[in-house]
Amino acid sequence: MSRPDSVESTIVDLDEVHLRLDSAAGPVNILRGLNLRIQPGERVGVVGPSGSGKSTMMMVMAGLERPTGGTVRVAGQDLGRLDEDGLARFRRDHVGIVFQAFHLVPTMTALENVAIPLEFAGAADAFDRARSGLEAVGLAHRLSHYPGQLSGGEQQRVALARAFVAEPSLLLADEPTGNLDIGTGATIVELLFDLAERRGTTLVLITHDPSLADRCDRTVRLMDGRIVDDGLAARAERERVAGD
Numbered sequence: 116m117s118r119p120d121s122v123e124s125t126i127v128d129l130d131e132v133h134l135r136l137d138s139a140a141g142p143v144n145i146l147r148g149l150n151l152r153i154q155p156g157e158r159v160g161v162v163g164p165s166g167s168g169k170s171t172m173m174m175v176m177a178g179l180e181r182p183t184g185g186t187v188r189v190a191g192q193d194l195g196r197l198d199e200d201g202l203a204r205f206r207r208d209h210v211g212i213v214f215q216a217f218h219l220v221p222t223m224t225a226l227e228n229v230a231i232p233l234e235f236a237g238a239a240d241a242f243d244r245a246r247s248g249l250e251a252v253g254l255a256h257r258l259s260h261y262p263g264q265l266s267g268g269e270q271q272r273v274a275l276a277r278a279f280v281a282e283p284s285l286l287l288a289d290e291p292t293g294n295l296d297i298g299t300g301a302t303i304v305e306l307l308f309d310l311a312e313r314r315g316t317t318l319v320l321i322t323h324d325p326s327l328a329d330r331c332d333r334t335v336r337l338m339d340g341r342i343v344d345d346g347l348a349a350r351a352e353r354e355r356v357a358g359d
């Protein structure tokens with residue numbers, strides 16, 4: 116299988132991305148020159164030891180953290196050229212995020228958690244779409260429950276519904292099964308891949324679970340703020356073997 120590799124079709128393009136923070140103890144180099152291209156519809160697993168920069172790289176892709184060096188292009192936009200309003204619009208139009216800790220609003224029902232962000236984004240049919248989104252993750256019977264009345268797995272389903280209803284081109288997931296037991300985590304993963312597949316969503320999935328990373332098209336490995344393996348060689352070898 117051949118994949119387009121032109122810059123035009125690249126959905127994520129990190130070019131020499133650095134992030135340095137100045138702490139009391141001196142400068143800390145968190146990202147040390149990341150170069151990474153992701154094509155539309157690709158599913159990329161991100162692995163690496165704790166503290167290697169995985170979450171920070173994701174925040175940079177989401178436009179939630181500004182790098183101190185290099186260029187970040189996502190969905191055709193150079194994020195460095197956008198002001199805060201521009202970044203907010205960029206996120207609204209292109210990015211969905213799922214966190215390990217769900218990050219639902221405790222005072223809003225499941226339905227409101229999914230619908231309100233859509234409504235803020237100007238969708239007239241926010242509540243209808245939220246209802247179908249929650250149906251798609253098997254929560255039609257939990258619409259009026261508050262997060263505190265839902266299990267961890269159910270809360271993560273709400274978070275998945277919230278991320279997908281806006282139909283992002285890029286879905287970023289930071290250890291989405293990290294707070295769940297193995298069985299529940301597996302269900303969430305099935306749902307995540309299924310939703311991404313059906314919509315052709317590009318998936319960047321940070322995980323400690325090698326079997327999860329194996330389900331992706333390739334695995335990017337970070338170490339100490341650097342990409343030590345972008346997974347392309349392993350993928351090329353898999354495709355060569357499959358082609359024999």
Ligand SMILES: Nc1ncnc2c1ncn2[C@@H]1O[C@H](COP(=O)(O)OP(=O)(O)O)[C@@H](O)[C@H]1O
Nearest residue numbers: 136143145163164165166167168169170171172
């Ligand atoms: N706001 C911050 N201030 C100082 N150090 C930070 C900050 N955010 C992250 N770090 C440091 O950057 C490194 C990478 O963090 P992170 O991206 O969360 O790693 P990972 O997700 O791979 O565990 C860690 O050493 C962490 O302590």
Ligand SMILES: [Mg+2]
Nearest residue numbers: 169170171289
């Ligand atoms: Mg992390």
